[in-house]
Amino acid sequence: MQTTAEVGADCLLLTDHDTLEARRRGEEGWSGGVLVLVGHEVSPKGGHLLVFGLDEEIPHRGRTEREICTAVREACGVAFAAHPFSEGSRMSKVIAPPHGWKLLDDPICGGIELWSLTSDAAEAWRTPWEAVAFWRDPMRTLSGPPARHLEFWDRLCLRRRVPAIGGLDAHQRGIRLRGRALSPMPNARYFAMLHTHVLLDSAPGGELAADRAVVYEALREGCCYLSFEALAPGRGFRFWAERDAGAVPMGAQVEPGEWTLRAVAPRPARLRVMRDGAPVHEAEGQRLEHRVEENGAYRVEARLADDERGRLWLVSNPIYVREV
Numbered sequence: 256m257q258t259t260a261e262v263g264a265d266c267l268l269l270t271d272h273d274t275l276e277a278r279r280r281g282e283e284g285w286s287g288g289v290l291v292l293v294g295h296e297v298s299p300k301g302g303h304l305l306v307f308g309l310d311e312e313i314p315h316r317g318r319t320e321r322e323i324c325t326a327v328r329e330a331c332g333v334a335f336a337a338h339p340f341s342e343g344s345r346m347s348k349v350i351a352p353p354h355g356w357k358l359l360d361d362p363i364c365g366g367i368e369l370w371s372l373t374s375d376a377a378e379a380w381r382t383p384w385e386a387v388a389f390w391r392d393p394m395r396t397l398s399g400p401p402a403r404h405l406e407f408w409d410r411l412c413l414r415r416r417v418p419a420i421g422g423l424d425a426h427q428r429g430i431r432l433r434g435r436a437l438s439p440m441p442n443a444r445y446f447a448m449l450h451t452h453v454l455l456d457s458a459p460g461g462e463l464a465a466d467r468a469v470v471y472e473a474l475r476e477g478c479c480y481l482s483f484e485a486l487a488p489g490r491g492f493r494f495w496a497e498r499d500a501g502a503v504p505m506g507a508q509v510e511p512g513e514w515t516l517r518a519v520a521p522r523p524a525r526l527r528v529m530r531d532g533a534p535v536h537e538a539e540g541q542r543l544e545h546r547v548e549e550n551g552a553y554r555v556e557a558r559l560a561d562d563e564r565g566r567l568w569l570v571s572n573p574i575y576v577r578e579v
Contacts, residue, residue: 283467290470299323305336367419375401410532447484449482452482452492480492489568495516495517505574511550514546517544525559552576
């Protein structure tokens, strides 16, 4: 867990394909100040599904996407479609065919992995030389969650609540030599690039069962945001809605009314409020305030003023203002 702690992360979610063996080996729990939680990536031939909070694997042989999602829900698990917008490799669909998730419109699907960092990057390579260039310096080509993913997510949020997370898909392929992993995709590099910050009501208490439950519940509710951590640390961002009756966090759905949206960034940035995918308000600095005048799914984006490429730094989950 040293790598995880070194990049400033408090929690690591591990999802091996179709197995919870790491959990059975006792690898879940607190280690070196890092909470390790073990889920699994249900991996039928088509799309894949990240599943958390279960004691047993979800079988997928012969099951449709809906049947897999139903099994997760019946077992009270938390699900996110992995690399849901996959179109396959530009170099060769034979080597890497599309493996997205088709059931995104159905509420039983749960949430989505908005940015699958290495999968999305690999699908964009057109030549082997572009792959080599990425391995040598990923930041030359990475530009944040793909715009196509954001547009698709905004359309989904018109119809239902769709919690979004970021994922690394960091398999660290390579060889082991004298106990060390030698890889062109080392965890020490990729763990520092993208974080999903989960907002909890109180600090973890150090007891696995309780801490695991609150983390999974926050993810289920979309009380989290994505941070392109390689640009700048994203810890400390907040986005919420207020009115006389009180406040609600990211991910909440509220009845229409006299709501005011507020956001605070950990450093000065260009802040933008998006309503159903369209910009409705912008601010410079560390604070933003916007009065809600129409129903919609509202989220916040942040870009750093000193980033010449204008890449997305922070992406919040929405607050949904509409009839519940």
